[in-house]
Amino acid sequence: MKEKLTEFIQTRFNDSLLPQRDINTNLLYFSIKKESLPTVVQTLKDDPEFAFTFLNDLTSIDWLGKREPRFEVVYLLRSPKNNHFRFQLRVPVGEGEPVPSISGIFPAANWPEREVYDLMGISFSNHPRMERLIMPDNFVGHPLRKDYPLEGPGQDYLIEDLLTIHVEEDITD
Amino acid sequence: MVMYEKTAEHFGQKFKDLPEGHLLVNLGPSHPATHGILQNVIQIDGERVVDTESVIGYVHRCFEKLGERYDYNQFLVCTDRMNYVSTPLNNIGWILTVEKMMQIQVPDRVTYVRMIISELSRIMDHIICNGIMGVDLGAFSGLLHLFHHRENIYQILEKLTGARLTTTFCRVGGMERDIYPEFQTEIKLILKGLKPALDEFEELLIRNKIFNERTKGIGGISAERAIAYGFSGPNLRAAGVPWDVRKNDPYMFYDKVDFDIPVGEDGSALDRTLVRMEEMRQSMRIIEQLIDGIPEGPYHADVPHTFLPPKDRVYNNMEELIYHFKIIMHGVKVPQGEYYHATEAANGELGFYVVSEGEKSPWRVHVRRPCFWYYQAFPEMVKGGLLADTIATMSSLNVIAGELDC
Numbered sequence: 013m014k015e016k017l018t019e020f021i022q023t024r025f026n027d028s029l030l031p032q033r034d035i036n037t038n039l040l041y042f043s044i045k046k047e048s049l050p051t052v053v054q055t056l057k058d059d060p061e062f063a064f065t066f067l068n069d070l071t072s073i074d075w076l077g078k079r080e081p082r083f084e085v086v087y088l089l090r091s092p093k094n095n096h097f098r099f100q101l102r103v104p105v106g107e108g109e110p111v112p113s114i115s116g117i118f119p120a121a122n123w124p125e126r127e128v129y130d131l132m133g134i135s136f137s138n139h140p141r142m143e144r145l146i147m148p149d150n151f152v153g154h155p156l157r158k159d160y161p162l163e164g165p166g167q168d169y170l171i172e173d174l175l176t177i178h179v180e181e182d183i184t185d
Numbered sequence: 186m187v188m189y190e191k192t193a194e195h196f197g198q199k200f201k202d203l204p205e206g207h208l209l210v211n212l213g214p215s216h217p218a219t220h221g222i223l224q225n226v227i228q229i230d231g232e233r234v235v236d237t238e239s240v241i242g243y244v245h246r247c248f249e250k251l252g253e254r255y256d257y258n259q260f261l262v263c264t265d266r267m268n269y270v271s272t273p274l275n276n277i278g279w280i281l282t283v284e285k286m287m288q289i290q291v292p293d294r295v296t297y298v299r300m301i302i303s304e305l306s307r308i309m310d311h312i313i314c315n316g317i318m319g320v321d322l323g324a325f326s327g328l329l330h331l332f333h334h335r336e337n338i339y340q341i342l343e344k345l346t347g348a349r350l351t352t353t354f355c356r357v358g359g360m361e362r363d364i365y366p367e368f369q370t371e372i373k374l375i376l377k378g379l380k381p382a383l384d385e386f387e388e389l390l391i392r393n394k395i396f397n398e399r400t401k402g403i404g405g406i407s408a409e410r411a412i413a414y415g416f417s418g419p420n421l422r423a424a425g426v427p428w429d430v431r432k433n434d435p436y437m438f439y440d441k442v443d444f445d446i447p448v449g450e451d452g453s454a455l456d457r458t459l460v461r462m463e464e465m466r467q468s469m470r471i472i473e474q475l476i477d478g479i480p481e482g483p484y485h486a487d488v489p490h491t492f493l494p495p496k497d498r499v500y501n502n503m504e505e506l507i508y509h510f511k512i513i514m515h516g517v518k519v520p521q522g523e524y525y526h527a528t529e530a531a532n533g534e535l536g537f538y539v540v541s542e543g544e545k546s547p548w549r550v551h552v553r554r555p556c557f558w559y560y561q562a563f564p565e566m567v568k569g570g571l572l573a574d575t576i577a578t579m580s581s582l583n584v585i586a587g588e589l590d591c
Contacts, residue, residue, distance in 0.1 A: 036520065036521060036522030036523070037523040037524060038526075039523075039525055065412060066415065067415055068415070068534075068536070068553070069538060069551070069553045073540055078542070088525060088538075092412075095433075096428075096433040096434055118413060118415070119410075119414055119562075120414045120561070123557060123558075123560075124557075124558075131247075146241060146242035146590060148242070155247055162254075
């Protein structure tokens with residue numbers, strides 16, 4: 013399966029492939045350009061032989077100070093037809109650059125993409141609703157980024173509330 | 186407080202042009218049926234659900250960020266707090282991932298005990314799900330009837346790990362301590378009592394006419410949609426898809442034991458309950474095959490720098506004392522690499538994706554938690570149904586807030 017898939021992707025999507033890093037991993041993986049992500053995912057899903065019909069996982073990594081570009085969005089696809097074979101697509105992306113959404117192909121991608129946007133600050137174009145999912149709407153910053161302060165500037169909104177409560181309180185009586 | 190106001194304002198905007206006669210109802214965040222803290226903003230027309238929005242994030246503790254600060258053994262306590270109904274399953278999932286990365290082969294004794302504890306936890310989780318579902322629909326005695334058996338399992342965990350809820354079971358390379366002498370006898374006793382109790386529970390609750398009519402054909406999802414939404418575990422199997430990580434991608438000794446995968450037909454609330462009932466029986470079958478065969482031997486792998494040396498060696502040997510300090514201060518050494526390892530938790534596929542740069546803590550930890558993937562299908566599952574049916578659908582999905590937000 014590994015060889016077949018590698019050959020298929022290398023011949024069919026040669027222009028989309030990016031040079032791969034040597035990673036010690038238990039998964040087969042391909043780095044691809046972000047523009048061609050929807051086409052690659054759709055083709056692999058529709059192909060009767062490969063049938064990667066299950067989006068297994070979707071997340072992102074912040075490589076701050078280690079690699080360029082800064083982020084990588086990682087997709088894990090599974091093919092139930094081929095003995096539940098899993099493989100990974102990696103999409104390198106710089107700061108402020110949007111990645112095309114695949115929520116039109118897999119409805120399952122809706123929340124994970126919003127989560128990545130919320131916690132890592134990578135936005136997805138053509139997503140039906142690119143809003144925060146987990147953190148409150150007025151939260152400042154993206155907490156899973158490596159440069160996010162651990163004490164959290166996002167605490168401001170709580171402190172602000174405490175201040176108003178105490179300021180308005182009359183403590184003289 | 187601020188958060189709640191924000192979301193209310195937000196949904197006010199989304200649903201601002203409500204047709205005449207339509208109402209907005211807040212189901213949760215603090216409602217007996219929204220296990221943990223979940224908010225569903227439901228637009229209703231009479232008793233019919235027109236549209237819903239789910240709000241999550243109320244118990245978010247940013248475990249993935251904590252994982253980047255803690256060492257590999259310390260992160261174990263975070264996994265305890267994910268699915269708090271069956272903690273050992275999360276613990277084992279995490280430990281297996283780290284062991285895979287370090288290429289540690291644990292002794293058979295450890296794997297046997299881990300499998301037995303996994304299956305007991307699955308039973309524990311399903312008891313809560315099915316029992317509480319009865320409570321949500323107005324039947325309290327079913328839960329009480331089974332809770333006694335769940336308590337028995339808790340006592341085993343307490344004796345084995347020292348804690349009931351947050352077990353922090355296992356360590357990288359083995360277990361924290363060996364099993365106690367009566368371990369096997371006690372588990373056999375539990376199984377003996379549990380078997381008739383499950384039958385009685387089925388008679389009492391599932392064959393009950395009211396329960397049956399309130400769950401049959403309610404909150405159903407087709408196999409195709411379930412796969413599209415990334416369902417896994419009992420919820421996917423109830424839709425008729427026989428996928429189970431224990432069979433598809435076997436870990437530990439699951440390929441060496443006999444068990445069946447129960448499947449449902451239409452993925453309705455009743456099917457999900459029935460699949461869970463049958464899974465409990467299958468788990469008991471697995472335990473019965475393992476319980477008498479626990480091999481003798483050490484309870485941790487003989488790999489230096491991973492496991493705390495025994496105390497007598499620490500007190501009498503300088504080298505061992507240094508190892509002891511090194512493990513406490515710097516944790517275990519995981520080579521550079523990226524791994525994804527999936528296990529079948531009670532709710533479905535629980536995957537840990539870990540990026541290591543060879544340092545004390547992982548560079549990135551991501552948890553693929555089953556709840557997160559199927560809860561997003563909730564609006565689709567309840568649309569067009571009755572408001573009362575949303576309760577049955579939600580209970581049967583077994584959404585655990587701690588796992589959902591992580």
